Amino acid sequence: MDNRPIGVFDSGLGGLTAVAEIMKLLPGEDIVYFGDTARVPYGTRSENTIMRYVREDIDFLKSFDIKAVIMACGTASSVSLPRIRKEYDIPIIGVVEPASRAAVEATKNGRIGIIGTSATVRSRSYEREIMSLCSGAKIFTAACPLFVPLVENGRCDPDDVVLYTMVEEYLAPIKAEGVDTLIMGCTHYPIIERAIAKYMGEKTALINPGLEAAGYLKQSIGAAQNASGGSCRFFVSDDRDGFSENASKFLGKSLCGEVELKTVGK
Amino acid sequence: MDNRPIGVFDSGLGGLTAVAEIMKLLPGEDIVYFGDTARVPYGTRSENTIMRYVREDIDFLKSFDIKAVIMACGTASSVSLPRIRKEYDIPIIGVVEPASRAAVEATKNGRIGIIGTSATVRSRSYEREIMSLCSGAKIFTAACPLFVPLVENGRCDPDDVVLYTMVEEYLAPIKAEGVDTLIMGCTHYPIIERAIAKYMGEKTALINPGLEAAGYLKQSIGAAQNASGGSCRFFVSDDRDGFSENASKFLGKSLCGEVELKTVGK
Numbered sequence: 269m270d271n272r273p274i275g276v277f278d279s280g281l282g283g284l285t286a287v288a289e290i291m292k293l294l295p296g297e298d299i300v301y302f303g304d305t306a307r308v309p310y311g312t313r314s315e316n317t318i319m320r321y322v323r324e325d326i327d328f329l330k331s332f333d334i335k336a337v338i339m340a341c342g343t344a345s346s347v348s349l350p351r352i353r354k355e356y357d358i359p360i361i362g363v364v365e366p367a368s369r370a371a372v373e374a375t376k377n378g379r380i381g382i383i384g385t386s387a388t389v390r391s392r393s394y395e396r397e398i399m400s401l402c403s404g405a406k407i408f409t410a411a412c413p414l415f416v417p418l419v420e421n422g423r424c425d426p427d428d429v430v431l432y433t434m435v436e437e438y439l440a441p442i443k444a445e446g447v448d449t450l451i452m453g454c455t456h457y458p459i460i461e462r463a464i465a466k467y468m469g470e471k472t473a474l475i476n477p478g479l480e481a482a483g484y485l486k487q488s489i490g491a492a493q494n495a496s497g498g499s500c501r502f503f504v505s506d507d508r509d510g511f512s513e514n515a516s517k518f519l520g521k522s523l524c525g526e527v528e529l530k531t532v533g534k
Numbered sequence: 535m536d537n538r539p540i541g542v543f544d545s546g547l548g549g550l551t552a553v554a555e556i557m558k559l560l561p562g563e564d565i566v567y568f569g570d571t572a573r574v575p576y577g578t579r580s581e582n583t584i585m586r587y588v589r590e591d592i593d594f595l596k597s598f599d600i601k602a603v604i605m606a607c608g609t610a611s612s613v614s615l616p617r618i619r620k621e622y623d624i625p626i627i628g629v630v631e632p633a634s635r636a637a638v639e640a641t642k643n644g645r646i647g648i649i650g651t652s653a654t655v656r657s658r659s660y661e662r663e664i665m666s667l668c669s670g671a672k673i674f675t676a677a678c679p680l681f682v683p684l685v686e687n688g689r690c691d692p693d694d695v696v697l698y699t700m701v702e703e704y705l706a707p708i709k710a711e712g713v714d715t716l717i718m719g720c721t722h723y724p725i726i727e728r729a730i731a732k733y734m735g736e737k738t739a740l741i742n743p744g745l746e747a748a749g750y751l752k753q754s755i756g757a758a759q760n761a762s763g764g765s766c767r768f769f770v771s772d773d774r775d776g777f778s779e780n781a782s783k784f785l786g787k788s789l790c791g792e793v794e795l796k797t798v799g800k
Contacts, residue, residue: 306573306579306583307572307573312686312773312776313571313572313771313772313773314772314776317572317771317772317773357737378728412686413683413687414687414689414696417679417680418680420578423680429695429699430695430696430700432681433695433696434696468634505583506579506580506583507578507579507580507583533799
């Protein structure tokens, strides 16, 4: 047993969809969450800037003597993971490997769709991972840069014309290719899963990256699992009040405990 | 005559609508522009974070021995200007005073609408300025947090259902109050002026903050005007390629000269 906490970070609120899944699967673990709300979003930024932000995020989490890091951010996982792993001495788990594995298991026709931020799609991270697991897969990608601002502004209702128009526009080319599995490659997207499912149809398997990363974490820590904890500390780099208000939507329940402020990039 | 350049900054691309107006009104001035694209948007962040970012932006511009700063950002002008002016020894011109003055001159019925980012509306900056000029004015405000991401994602067509639905939703309460003048209180908004005008009707005067700030600058520098320059250097904190692509839309013409990278917040 290893009672050190697990560190989780995201550019903002999206990573809380992963925290929710970790709390269900590993209820005895202590969690330290960091949301970089002073610099959100990451998905429209360049590789160099994302690398710099990710290092600062992990350095902060490491100050809590954590036993592992979950990069609960599709963009950070896509752009930085292979290089970042070489720089740190603790396990770092992203969302790309677990979600890709789940997609390969789920697909029957070998046709897989991937949606994510501009940086995620540009990185081709999910494509590389899927092809290494199943070289015959046919992969179709779409960047959905407006999904994060829409989710952060609370436009999550499948009947909202603004959200649904964007869902149709972004997903039409992927749907036309007959995919039977779609990776929601950004931890914000499970919040609009109902709108995505409405457009794609109920036969399409939707892969939730936070859920898959939580499963992967459980496997990874194995016997080092903590059964005696269950606490969660939340840190953000900006606007603690706004965070508490919105966080419950992502977490699926209200935040227990205070949200603390941590300045980064100073 | 003072041949030192004028410094202009914004969180990202919006400030280029002000640069375009300065180039028209003061074609002999040299301009140094800084767009903080590694931390855009400012309008959803807290006051402390915005103050910190603004100081770093001005410190960078001051390294060019500038004679004045234009804060071509509704959020920065609203949140930081009175305090920031006390910290620096050169003139700092925001968009709130010039746009408020223009609105008071334009209105016939004394009913003025203001739209801006969440931080701008929360600051009540335009309201204070207008009331100091015309204490009988009736003011109606609306935060429009999705306008910046919509503009930055190129959704500027008045016939676009996504943009026009948001215009209707944000502006309906203001239109219902019978305003005859509307301040587009963010330098991104002139890019969607046609959609705003379509909804508000042609009788509503729309105030463009960048245009008004350029006029104010011309008055302010008076005899110190430069007639022999006309160059423009562009700096961004992230993704130079993306900037060049989008900048021409804001500037109304293609960028002449290279875009340079300047890292901030390190």
